[in-house]
Amino acid sequence: MTARLILLLAAVFGALGVSLGAFGAHALRAHLEAAGRLDTFETAVRYQFYHTLALLAVGVLYLLRPELPHLGTIGWLWTGGILVFSGSLYLLCFTGLRWLGAVTPIGGVLLIIGWVLLAVAVMRMP
Template sequence: MQFYLVAAGLSAMLSVMLGAFAAHGLKARLTETMLATFQTGVQYQFYHSLGLILIVLLYRQQPSGLMMWSGTLMLAGMVLFSGSLYGLALTRLSWLGPITPLGGMCFVFAWLLLVIAVIKNG
């Protein structure tokens, strides 16, 4: 679980840096729509970084394989969802668009597994 905690901290830090980069460095270079797309990636990355920290804290209280899978899916979701939005905004490569929902599904299943693990462990 230490890996997930380090990954969550680095991801949260990166989302702050990317948000600042978007606000100051990309504002004049991207269309309003692409800037909003980039910011959505930042927002979801930050929220799910906090979610991953929550998973680690809960795991320490009630270890569960389901929580391990939840953490893995949370990380995969950040890479696929936010990463595809960053790539789409910066490069406008349309083939990145279909990757975003895969990341979204990783988020959904990560949260679902977390709920199931908590219910199972009472």
């Protein structure tokens, strides 16, 4: 993954995070509360934002230090993690399909692996 793509994805995920967060807080609040899923929705938005900001930082790091290992891979892992972790929680909230909760940890593992690879990249910095 290139620095440009990482930064583009950060911009898209950021815009989606604001949009989904506002939509959930206003238009869907009553539905989410009635279904007992407001906390789940908020978790999805929060983790999307954490990793959107992390993607932004990795994209900038990639521009400044393109020789560092794993930055493109970290971008892919966090993109997949956002899509699987937050995406499965959003789908769970909208559809009520409880089996989606079993998919969520896969996204969490992708996010964690990305953080571990970031630590490896930083340790290899001169």
